[in-house]
Amino acid sequence: MPLTAQDWYKNRPWIDEPDADIDGYCRKLARPEDYDLKAKLEYWQEHGVVIFENAIDTDLIDLLQEDLDALVANPKDHEIFVEIAGRQRPANECDAETLRNESRIKFCNVQCASLAAAHLSLSKCVTSFLGHIFQSPPCLLQSLLFHKGSQQPIHLDYPYVRTQKHLARMAASWIPLEDVHADSGPLEYFCGSQKPEIMPFFDWGGGNIVMDPDAQREPMEFSNYLTDQMKRLAIEPKVFLPKRGDVLIWHAYLAHAGTEIRNPALTRRSYVSHYAPLDAYPDLHMKPRAIEKGHCVARNGGYVFDLPWYNGKVKLPSHNALSATV
DSSP states (O other): OOOOHHHHHHTOOGGGSTTOOHHHHHHTOSSOOSSOHHHHHHHHHHHSEEEESSOSOHHHHHHHHHHHHHHHHOGGGOOOEEEETTEEEEGGGSOHHHHHHOSSEEEEOGGGTOHHHHHHHTOHHHHHHHHHHHSSOEEEEEEEEESSOOOOOSBOSTTTOOOSSSTTSOEEEEEESSOOOTTBOOEEEOTTTTOTTTSOOOOSSTTOOSOOTTOOSOHHHHHHHHHHHHHHHTOOOEEOOOOTTOEEEEETTOOEEEOOBSOTTOOOOEEEEEEEEGGGSOGGGSOTTHHHHTOEEEETTEEEEOOTTOOOOOOOHHHHHHHTTO
16 A cells, blocks of 8 residues: 555654644653754754764764674674665675675664664664654664765655654664764755655656566666656755764755775764664564563664564674673
């Protein structure tokens, strides 16, 4: 059954509604945040992104770097999947040289083996802010770990990340694991593009707004459509050149891309998390009574659930390092 624009509008977060009252919402809060929540919500409403600077635990970043090094050096030990040039395959079918040097590679759901990744996904500023957006605990839907810039054409997340119960109730965070150089293929994003009222939904066929097995259009057609829309709306991209410890959070409908890698010797190590609220999290992505039975990582008001289909026994180094501190 296709997902349509109506499905998006009927279950989108409160802040996306035309009558969203940010002032009233902030006045009713029992206690303030340790950041200017009203300003962040207003910026999100207008631009579709927020940035928290120097807000991420750099010790966790160091641990995830070590995990990535271990995964790249010994891929045959792990059941993590990787995506190379748009095609997924098990990491244990790849050689270390490919994983180290291929630019269009994503390590998928590395939180299954990396406790550092799970903890980073539940960084306090992210779970706090998305808790206000969702009005429900943020839960990790999926993660992507990058060694180099993706060079991915302009796109939106929701046509591809669509397992949540309510399509519009999704957002993402982007954490650099190192200072990002302008020649490494940094992320770019298009502020203000997150409003379907001004940028209509792309029709993948028969009114379907997601790419599913019945889609009649191709991803490059979608990318060309978005490029044309950015020109029509006169929205220029902003290039994200963060320092290690910063984080960018973006709206599910925000257009973004990976820019060209101008210096192939440079890495652009980064970690992306996609979230849905607990009340829209897919049942099949968690074990029965997952919270009560501890089949999850719970931190800062958010959750990373153990994926029922993941059976990998070998954990990355951060698992032991962080388990010893809990």
